[in-house]
Amino acid sequence: MVSFQKLSRPRIVTSAAIAIGVVLIYFGFSLAQTGDEGTNLPSAIERLSPADDDRVLRQSEIVIDFIDGFTGVLTVDGIEIETSRLDELMSSGNTPDPGEQVELPPNAIFDPGNYTLKFLPTDGAVIEEFSQGVHRATVRYWPLVEGETKARTYTWEFSVD
8 A cells, every 4th residue: 555645845846946046957958059159250251260369379270161152351460361272373383292291371271172261370461470468350351252252250269378
């Protein structure tokens, strides 16, 4: 035979508190933004490195990974960085042999095969290294088929220790 204990006020209050806690935890997890959802990037940009508010080293590379069909131009601290297309560097008649090192110019490189724009501060570049402090980067981007007249911009900041 089953016996039931009388419901007391402390048991009802404790049970209600546990139930409310479980509901709040559920809503907290369901409303949380993680990964790419929390970045607020434009739909044309899949990934940025360094991301907004990241802390990086002086020689860190900036990488903008566009969705297919987009290109852009990078500006850092008000300095527009000249961009070279990787396919144009390779089509100059100097097709490298497998395993051969390719000399890239010290500016931003757009890879149309992967739709990435990369800039690495290096000797001879307009920015040889990032100084300590906060840096503001802007990418002006547009669909390749529509041209630069349809350009939009995205700005973010990162800091160097």
